[in-house]
Amino acid sequence: MKQNVGTEEAVKRWDAFADKYSQNHTEQGDLHKEVFLNPTLFSLMGNVNNKKVLDAGCGEGYLSRILSKSGATVTAVDYSPRMIEIALGRTPKDLLIDFRQGNCEDLINLEDKSFDLIVSNMVIQDLANYEKAFQEMYRLLVNEGTFIFSILHPCFVTPECGWEKTESGEKLHWNVDKYFYEGAYEQGLGDKEKMLFFHRTLTSYINTLIKTGFVLEGIIEPKPSTEMLKKYPSFEEDFRCADFIVFKLKKNEVTSSIISSLTL
Numbered sequence: 001m002k003q004n005v006g007t008e009e010a011v012k013r014w015d016a017f018a019d020k021y022s023q024n025h026t027e028q029g030d031l032h033k034e035v036f037l038n039p040t041l042f043s044l045m046g047n048v049n050n051k052k053v054l055d056a057g058c059g060e061g062y063l064s065r066i067l068s069k070s071g072a073t074v075t076a077v078d079y080s081p082r083m084i085e086i087a088l089g090r091t092p093k094d095l096l097i098d099f100r101q102g103n104c105e106d107l108i109n110l111e112d113k114s115f116d117l118i119v120s121n122m123v124i125q126d127l128a129n130y131e132k133a134f135q136e137m138y139r140l141l142v143n144e145g146t147f148i149f150s151i152l153h154p155c156f157v158t159p160e161c162g163w164e165k166t167e168s169g170e171k172l173h174w175n176v177d178k179y180f181y182e183g184a185y186e187q188g189l190g191d192k193e194k195m196l197f198f199h200r201t202l203t204s205y206i207n208t209l210i211k212t213g214f215v216l217e218g219i220i221e222p223k224p225s226t227e228m229l230k231k232y233p234s235f236e237e238d239f240r241c242a243d244f245i246v247f248k249l250k251k252n253e254v255t256s257s258i259i260s261s262l263t264l
C-alpha cells in the first residue's frame with residue numbers, strides 16, 4: 001500500500017509504460033477490451049453519430065478512433081504526453097480527433113456543457129482525486145448528457161487479491177482482501193512494471209456519483225459472450241467473478257438540485 005502518492009506519480013508511470021502498453025493494442029484495444037469492455041461500452045452508448053464526445057483518459061486512442069469513425073466529434077484527453085504522441089501517430093489525418101494532454105481531475109481548458117457523451121475506459125482507478133474527476137465530467141456534460149465509465153471491479157480487484165491454487169496450479173477460488181482500504185496501491189502490469197491504482201469501495205463510488213449530481217441509469221459487470229468464448233475459450237474462468245464494472249450515468253440538473261439538498 002502506498003498512502004502518500006497521487007495522480008502525478010501514477011501518470012509518470014503510465015508515461016514510462018506507454019509504448020509497451022500500446023504494443024498489445026490493435027484497433028479494438030487489447031484482448032480484455034475486445035472481449036469485455038467494447039461490447040459493453042458500445043451497447044450502453046448507442047448511436048454516437050453527430051454527438052460531441054469526450055474520451056477521458058484516451059491512452060493510445062483506439063476508442064476515440066472507433067467513435068470518430070462512427071460519426072462522433074471526438075475530443076480525447078490523456079495526462080501522459082507519451083500516450084498522446086502515440087495516439088496522434090496512430091490516428092489517420094482524416095479522422096479529426098482533437099487529442100489534448102490534460103488531467104481529468106482538472107480540465108479547465110474545456111468549456112462547461114460542451115459534450116453530449118463522456119466515455120472513460122479504465123481510467124478512474126488510475127487517478128487519486130476521483131471526486132474532482134466526477135465533478136469535471138458533470139461540468140462538461142450538457143443537461144441530459146451521458147457519462148459512461150469502466151473500472152476494475154472494486155469488489156474483486158482489491159489491493160490484495162488473486163487465485164488460490166493447488167500445488168499443481170489448479171485454480172480453487174479467487175481471494176479478496178483489504179476491500180475497505182481506500183487509497184493507492186501498486187499492481188504489476190507488464191513484466192516488471194508496477195503501476196499505481198487507487199482503490200475505493202463500491203459504496204464510495206456510488207455515493208460520490210450521487211453527491212456529484214449524477215443519476216445512475218445502470219451498471220454492467222461484463223461477461224464474455226458465446227461468440228467471444230468460441231474465439232478465446234480461456235475466458236471461461238471469467239464466469240467465476242467479475243474483473244470489471246461499467247457505469248452509465250445521466251446528468252439531470254433538476255434531479256441534481258433535489259439530491260444536493262439531501263445528505264448521504
Ligand SMILES: C[S@@+](CC[C@H](N)C(=O)[O-])C[C@H]1O[C@@H](n2cnc3c(N)ncnc32)[C@H](O)[C@@H]1O
Pocket residue numbers: 007010011014015029033056057058059060061062063077078079080083102103104105120121122123126127
Ligand atoms: C488503462 S489506460 C486506458 C487507456 C484508454 N482509455 C483505453 O481504454 O485504451 C489508463 C490511461 O489513463 C491515463 N490517465 C491516468 N490518470 C489520468 C488523469 N488524471 N487524467 C487523464 N488521463 C489519465 C493514463 O495515462 C492511461 O493512458
